[in-house]
Amino acid sequence: MRTLNVALGDRAYPIHIGRGLLAAPSLILPFLRTPRVVIVTNDVVGPLYLEGLQVALTGHGVRVDAVALPDGERHKDWQTLNLIFDKLLAERCERSTTLIALGGGVVGDMAGFAAATYQRGMPFIQIPTTLLSQVDSSVGGKTAINHPLGKNMIGAFYQPRLVLADISTLDTLPDRELKAGLAEVIKYGLIRDPALFEWLESNIERLLARDPDALTFAVERSCTNKAEVVAADETEQGERALLNLGHTFGHAIETGMGYGNWLHGEAVAAGTMMAAELSRRLGWISAEDVARIEVLHRRAGLPVQGPVLPVATYLDLMAHDKKVEAGRLRLVLLRAIGRAVIHGDAPPEAIAAAIEARCE
Amino acid sequence: MRTLNVALGDRAYPIHIGRGLLAAPSLILPFLRTPRVVIVTNDVVGPLYLEGLQVALTGHGVRVDAVALPDGERHKDWQTLNLIFDKLLAERCERSTTLIALGGGVVGDMAGFAAATYQRGMPFIQIPTTLLSQVDSSVGGKTAINHPLGKNMIGAFYQPRLVLADISTLDTLPDRELKAGLAEVIKYGLIRDPALFEWLESNIERLLARDPDALTFAVERSCTNKAEVVAADETEQGERALLNLGHTFGHAIETGMGYGNWLHGEAVAAGTMMAAELSRRLGWISAEDVARIEVLHRRAGLPVQGPVLPVATYLDLMAHDKKVEAGRLRLVLLRAIGRAVIHGDAPPEAIAAAIEARCE
Numbered sequence: 001m002r003t004l005n006v007a008l009g010d011r012a013y014p015i016h017i018g019r020g021l022l023a024a025p026s027l028i029l030p031f032l033r034t035p036r037v038v039i040v041t042n043d044v045v046g047p048l049y050l051e052g053l054q055v056a057l058t059g060h061g062v063r064v065d066a067v068a069l070p071d072g073e074r075h076k077d078w079q080t081l082n083l084i085f086d087k088l089l090a091e092r093c094e095r096s097t098t099l100i101a102l103g104g105g106v107v108g109d110m111a112g113f114a115a116a117t118y119q120r121g122m123p124f125i126q127i128p129t130t131l132l133s134q135v136d137s138s139v140g141g142k143t144a145i146n147h148p149l150g151k152n153m154i155g156a157f158y159q160p161r162l163v164l165a166d167i168s169t170l171d172t173l174p175d176r177e178l179k180a181g182l183a184e185v186i187k188y189g190l191i192r193d194p195a196l197f198e199w200l201e202s203n204i205e206r207l208l209a210r211d212p213d214a215l216t217f218a219v220e221r222s223c224t225n226k227a228e229v230v231a232a233d234e235t236e237q238g239e240r241a242l243l244n245l246g247h248t249f250g251h252a253i254e255t256g257m258g259y260g261n262w263l264h265g266e267a268v269a270a271g272t273m274m275a276a277e278l279s280r281r282l283g284w285i286s287a288e289d290v291a292r293i294e295v296l297h298r299r300a301g302l303p304v305q306g307p308v309l310p311v312a313t314y315l316d317l318m319a320h321d322k323k324v325e326a327g328r329l330r331l332v333l334l335r336a337i338g339r340a341v342i343h344g345d346a347p348p349e350a351i352a353a354a355i356e357a358r359c360e
Numbered sequence: 361m362r363t364l365n366v367a368l369g370d371r372a373y374p375i376h377i378g379r380g381l382l383a384a385p386s387l388i389l390p391f392l393r394t395p396r397v398v399i400v401t402n403d404v405v406g407p408l409y410l411e412g413l414q415v416a417l418t419g420h421g422v423r424v425d426a427v428a429l430p431d432g433e434r435h436k437d438w439q440t441l442n443l444i445f446d447k448l449l450a451e452r453c454e455r456s457t458t459l460i461a462l463g464g465g466v467v468g469d470m471a472g473f474a475a476a477t478y479q480r481g482m483p484f485i486q487i488p489t490t491l492l493s494q495v496d497s498s499v500g501g502k503t504a505i506n507h508p509l510g511k512n513m514i515g516a517f518y519q520p521r522l523v524l525a526d527i528s529t530l531d532t533l534p535d536r537e538l539k540a541g542l543a544e545v546i547k548y549g550l551i552r553d554p555a556l557f558e559w560l561e562s563n564i565e566r567l568l569a570r571d572p573d574a575l576t577f578a579v580e581r582s583c584t585n586k587a588e589v590v591a592a593d594e595t596e597q598g599e600r601a602l603l604n605l606g607h608t609f610g611h612a613i614e615t616g617m618g619y620g621n622w623l624h625g626e627a628v629a630a631g632t633m634m635a636a637e638l639s640r641r642l643g644w645i646s647a648e649d650v651a652r653i654e655v656l657h658r659r660a661g662l663p664v665q666g667p668v669l670p671v672a673t674y675l676d677l678m679a680h681d682k683k684v685e686a687g688r689l690r691l692v693l694l695r696a697i698g699r700a701v702i703h704g705d706a707p708p709e710a711i712a713a714a715i716e717a718r719c720e
Contacts, residue, residue, distance in 0.1 A: 034686060078438050078442065082438065085507055085513070085514060086507075086509075089507055089509040089510055089513060089680065090509070092679055092680060092684075094682075094684050094685060094686075094687075095682055096685060096686075113477075116516065117473075117477075117514050117515060117516055118513070118514060119513060119515075119682045120502070120504065120515045120516055120517055120595075120682075121516070121517070121595075142480070144480065147445055147446075147449055149446075149449040149450070150449055153445070153449060153478070153479060154445060154477050154478060155477060155479075155480045156476065156477055156480055156481070156516065157480055157481070235480075235481070319452055320449060320452060322454075322455055322479045322480075324452075324454050325454060325456060326394060326454075326456075327454075
């Protein structure tokens with residue numbers, strides 16, 4: 001097992017990464033304020049891992065309740081969030097009860113938002129079971145639900161007390177979701193870790209074959225990058241926005257196509273290609289760089305083009321982005337492979353042309 | 361105009377108290393991050409004060425949008441909260457847009473929670489227009505909505521950047537709401553300010569007659585008490601819980617009777633009498649003290665008995681209280697008029713008997 005630290009002062013917390021961690025309740029017990037937890041999972045992950053975790057914790061005298069949400073991004077809404085609150089209140093959970101998210105990004109985002117707001121805040125633990133949530137969404141305290149007009153529009157910054165990334169859970173992850181998670185790993189390479197990008201160019205097939213050492217390396221290296229950025233800029237006043245490479249375009253794809261039809265990672269991949277294309281049109285990176293980025297995404301089994309939506313629809317959806325300031329779209333673009341910047345002055349025609357060039 | 365300060369470090373903020381403040385946009389302008397606000401009000405307060413505020417701000421180049429919620433505690437729920445999010449998204453508000461609450465406690469609690477969670481946090485200003493919100497709920501950053509199983513169960517600690525208590529707005533406040541607000545003023549006297557309690561004994565009729573000087577004094581003295589407590593214990597780890605005198609009983613009344621049938625202040629008044637009765641049964645205060653507290657509440661036109669609900673129903677509803685710890689109800693009780701304590705060891709029979717004695 002490897003352990004990283006998210007350095008946030010009195011809210012610092014560890015990320016444990018390794019195989020078989022779910023069977024080691026001793027990793028969780030020190031972080032419970034009282035011997036009482038509620039596990040939030042979904043109807044796909046629950047049947048695989050819930051009982052084992054429940055038995056392990058119960059064996060140590062912890063009272064465990066659980067709630068299984070319907071699976072998928074389309075359920076990341078008020079109605080589903082209320083299932084968590086209903087359970088917490090029906091079981092008379094106190095504000096000292098610990099909420100545990102057992103699942104992917106949707107479960108983590110919703111459980112985290114519930115923990116942030118139930119009785120104005122209860123302790124929270126992330127146990128991510130997808131590659132995407134292990135490398136990205138479980139770390140850093142962003143929680144949210146979607147609104148019909150925009151993804152992740154309603155949420156809170158709320159840090160977990162512990163992240164437990166059990167690599168073994170990736171054994172059961174569907175191929176499509178494994179690939180989607182790779183999009184966020186590639187992202188770290190592109191924005192700040194050129195050595196990781198090169199490592200991916202050499203090892204992408206090992207990841208697709210679920211080589212445990214390669215997966216562990218990818219998760220650890222991604223979390224290291226994420227933890228550094230979050231520690232420096234918890235509430236996204238500056239540098240943290242770079243983690244959203246491809247996300248402004250990507251969120252437009254997810255919202256525009258209906259939540260869940262494109263996986264988040266797939267939308268980020270296509271969005272990253274749009275950002276790369278725009279960076280090239282601004283003269284910042286070469287056509288060769290764009291090709292290199294495209295090849296890696298293709299090898300990872302990820303889309304390199306967005307869906308065919310009118311460019312006006314893309315722009316309209318992007319105008320809801322959280323990085324918009326004084327009506328101006330601020331985009332994460334590339335100065336090089338391994339170096340991203342925030343840019344608020346891309347000409348609208350160039351943005352439109354980049355989208356156009358990257359719609360199938 | 362008088363100005364108090366809530367000393368919360370880099371999140372400190374002023375409370376301005378006086379007459380005619382709504383007509384002075386210069387008090388608001390320095391707190392806007394961009395020249396753009398959304399005013400949340402309700403369908404009772406809006407027709408009275410919205411247009412004036414809108415015109416005043418627009419005259420200074422501020423873009424103003426507004427949303428009017430249905431009035432009343434029964435609407436303090438997800439559905440109504442979503443009206444705010446719908447407006448913010450439809451108008452493409454950014455996370456730098458300022459949300460202004462113009463109304464009573466329900467408007468302030470909901471607008472505050474919306475501000476805390478829209479795009480994970482936007483600037484927020486409180487303009488309370490009821491006595492209850494001016495003396496209590498607008499200060500201190502508690503925001504929340506209700507759940508069918510418990511009042512204020514879903515929320516956040518989120519401080520405003522400014523509180524503007526315009527005493528003139530009390531001119532239009534219905535008598536019943538004026539009286540309800542007095543319950544929270546009496547509360548400060550009981551928990552930590554015996555001189556205020558005595559002042560109220562001498563001046564309660566002036567307040568009921570809406571004497572401007574008396575109202576200004578009551579608001580300022582209440583806010584001074586509130587600001588001191590909040591500065592010492594923002595997230596209610598200790599002392600702040602004392603502000604909930606009468607509230608555990610009171611929330612049970614509000615939830616048990618259906619939100620809005622008892623005003624919050626009315627329920628707090630009856631709950632405070634239950635807490636006083638229990639304190640007497642524990643031998644902490646005298647029957648004379650209880651009588652003195654009762655007389656002041658009666659003179660303020662407030663109920664001194666709770667509604668007739670089975671005691672078991674009271675206890676069941678109280679078990680959802682946010683102060684419950686390890687299954688144990690922690691109550692705010694009185695050691696004297698002017699001194700409250702948190703107590704977790706009241707015998708269940710004594711609690712039941714105190715409720716019984718104070719149900720009509």
